[in-house]
Amino acid sequence: MKNFGFVILTLALAGCSTGLAQGQNAAADAPSIEAGRHLAEINCATCHAIGAEGESRHPMAPPFRTLSRDYPVTALEEAFAEGILVGHPDMPEFRLAPAQIDDLLSYIESVQERRGG
Structure with missing residues (x-):
């Protein structure tokens, strides 16, 4: 069960960093x-x-x-x-x-x- 929790946490953090990168790209593309x-x-x-x-x-x-x-x-x-x-x-x-x-x-x-x- 500990591995399952770790996997969920890892996926959640990966989603956050992807969103952050997309936000940075959007800011870079903004006029x-x-x-x-x-x-x-x-x-x-x-x-x-x-x-x-x-x-x-x-x-x-x-x-x-x-x-x-x-x-x-x-x-x-x-x-x-x-x-x-x-x-x-x-x-x-x-x-x-x-x-x-x-x-x-x-x-x-x-x-x-x-x-x-």
Whole structure:
């Protein structure tokens, strides 16, 4: 009987560690606001104000914090995947991988103006 109890305990602990590993993988796959901020700094900050305040350097480049005024930020997903060709006339074309798109959209969502209050 002692072996049976040991087997049950071992299986229970194995299940816990599997759940923990799956939770860690899910966290690793979750969009990263910090990674998105880094992408924005590299690809966007020369023209756009990418933070929660400040003015854009390019007069036709809207600050990131105001993007949700005109449309849902998630609407940018397809444009980032296919290569943005719209925007201000001298906006460079760039394409992002799916995980990078998720990161950048998470960052952009994080700096949106909060209405009401």
